[in-house]
Amino acid sequence: MLEGMGFRVRRAPLLEAGRHRWWSAGTPTEIAGEFNALLRDPEVRAIIAHDGGQTALGYLDLIDFEAIAADPKPILGYSDISLLHLVLYARTGLVGFHADVATRGLGGYWQSAPAARRAELEKLYSTLLTGDEAIGALPATPSWECWRAGRTEGRLIGGVINRIALVQATSFALPLACFDGAVLFWEEAGGQASHVWSYLQVLRHSGILDRISGMVVGVPDAIHGLGTTDARDASPTLSEMVLDVLGDRDIPVLGNVEFGHAGPNLPMPVGIRVGLDAHRRTLSLLEPAVRPLPTTGPVG
Numbered sequence: 257m258l259e260g261m262g263f264r265v266r267r268a269p270l271l272e273a274g275r276h277r278w279w280s281a282g283t284p285t286e287i288a289g290e291f292n293a294l295l296r297d298p299e300v301r302a303i304i305a306h307d308g309g310q311t312a313l314g315y316l317d318l319i320d321f322e323a324i325a326a327d328p329k330p331i332l333g334y335s336d337i338s339l340l341h342l343v344l345y346a347r348t349g350l351v352g353f354h355a356d357v358a359t360r361g362l363g364g365y366w367q368s369a370p371a372a373r374r375a376e377l378e379k380l381y382s383t384l385l386t387g388d389e390a391i392g393a394l395p396a397t398p399s400w401e402c403w404r405a406g407r408t409e410g411r412l413i414g415g416v417i418n419r420i421a422l423v424q425a426t427s428f429a430l431p432l433a434c435f436d437g438a439v440l441f442w443e444e445a446g447g448q449a450s451h452v453w454s455y456l457q458v459l460r461h462s463g464i465l466d467r468i469s470g471m472v473v474g475v476p477d478a479i480h481g482l483g484t485t486d487a488r489d490a491s492p493t494l495s496e497m498v499l500d501v502l503g504d505r506d507i508p509v510l511g512n513v514e515f516g517h518a519g520p521n522l523p524m525p526v527g528i529r530v531g532l533d534a535h536r537r538t539l540s541l542l543e544p545a546v547r548p549l550p551t552t553g554p555v556g
Contacts, residue, residue: 261382263302268294271306280311287311288318295323302385305357308335312419316343316428324348330385330546333357334521335445338415339423341526345413346430351545354415354441354515355381355523365520377520384523384545391541394522399475399512403495405535406508408469409542412530414441418451421458435467439532441524443474443516449481449492456501465501470508470532472524472539473498474516508534 270281270290277283282290294300325348331340332353341352356362366374376395384391413435414420420442423429440459444452459465476482476494483491492500495511502509510532515521525545532539 261378266300268306280309280314281306284311284314284318288315291315292318292320292323295320295327295329298327300329302329303331304362305331305333305337306359307357308333308337310336312336312339312343313422313426316340316426319344321347324350328546332523334443334515335416335517336419339419342413342415342420342423342430343428345527346428346434349527351525351527353384353523353525353545354521356521369520373520377522381523384525384541388544390543391545393538393540396537396539397514399514400537401495401511402534402537403473403498403509403511404502404507406470406506407531407533407535408437408439408508409529409531410437410439410469412441412524412526412528412541413438413468414472414524414526415443417442417444417455417459418447420464421455424458424462424464432463432467435464437469438467439470439472439530440464440468441472441474441513441515443476444479445477445517447479449479449483449494449497452476452479452494453492453497453501456497460501465505468507470534471498471502471510472513472532473509473511474513475518477516477518508532510534510537510539513539 268290270286275281281287294303324344328350330351330353332355334354334357338354341354344350344352356366366377473494481491483489483493498509513522515524525541528545529542530539531542
């Protein structure tokens with residue numbers, strides 16, 4: 257898929273080795289060593305995660321942040337990688353892409369997507385990675401829902417909601433000022449609806465919800481206990497839970513946007529300015545996401 261888009265692809269050594277250590281490909285030291293080597297390699301112009309998992313918290317303190325500052329390169333991935341995006345943005349200003357991983361996304365969901373949608377995503381990813389102009393409105397679908405009307409502009413900040421809550425409990429937490437006027441995006445996969453409600457309450461208690469200017473919610477995946485629009489269903493829908501926790505915070509909320517674990521991902525570049533109009537169901541990228549990438553450089 258990536259080669260068809262014009263990129264040269266190089267597999268990382270741990271991926272090639274196919275090793276397993278508990279639930280990961282190696283120890284935190286091994287993974288950090290490989291990651292830092294990719295960051296320092298001038299030939300590598302982008303890094304795409306093979307998968308998510310439960311690993312990033314183990315090597316945050318081993319990352320070479322100076323290498324990122326010296327040679328910023330886009331990093332793509334979601335799930336556990338969304339925690340990495342938040343930390344790297346807070347520490348270095350790097351714009352990371354909450355976007356599809358190599359196997360489940362590019363090698364999975366993209367392959368089963370309709371040809372027109374796949375072509376749309378290929379053009380979008382390629383333009384974001386190699387272009388020097390703002391994309392404008394992301395391609396919307398009829399599934400997008402206005403949960404609370406309104407318009408705003410702000411920095412796009414977010415990821416998997418449990419990872420947002422987790423990183424804020426560490427010394428790598430984003431300063432609360434990062435959320436001032438931000439458009440918070442989040443998604444979740446697995447677990448219970450009550451867990452999502454609890455994570456939202458964590459964001460409320462931490463002061464994040466008082467600072468943001470808008471919210472974009474992805475497509476939920478395998479969350480048990482979510483209600484439906486059937487009036488006989490007593491369980492809360494995702495929109496009901498979000499609005500319950502937001503209370504009287506009058507900010508625009510756009511829901512069911514195609515990012516997360518449930519299918520092909522629209523790329524969500526962490527840290528760039530976006531425009532949100534929930535009533536019109538639009539989300540626009542207002543500035544370029546990366547320094548222009550030559551398509552001849554390898555993607556690790």
